[in-house]
Amino acid sequence: MAFIRYYVGDVVQMKKAHPCGSDEWEVKRIGTDFLIVCKGCGHQLLMPRPKFEKAAKKLVSRLPKHE
Template identity: 75%
Template sequence: MAFVRYYVGDIVKMKKTHPCGSDEWEVRRIGVDFTMVCRGCGHQVMIARPKFEKAVKKIVSRGPDAVE
């Protein structure tokens, strides 16, 4: 499995949809936990890194701090 680096501001598509119907989230904080904000309703959640990495389907767009 390849190592994927995430950055603050990344928009990620999750495997499961949020109850509001959106499956896109914006990454707000990175560390042991990730803080994300739903792009549909603005709900903010904190999720553990292993659970986050397993739940991400793909990166939709990169944040302004991304180095590629």
């Protein structure tokens, strides 16, 4: 399994959809915990790094400066 480095501004597709129906989240803060924001309704969620990395399905988009 490949290691994925996440950056602030990345949009990630999660394995489970949010109750609003969206499964895409934007990364707002990284570190020991990840602050992610739902792209559908704007709900913010603070999630520990191991739980985030397990729940993330794929990287949808990344800012050009991090490619």
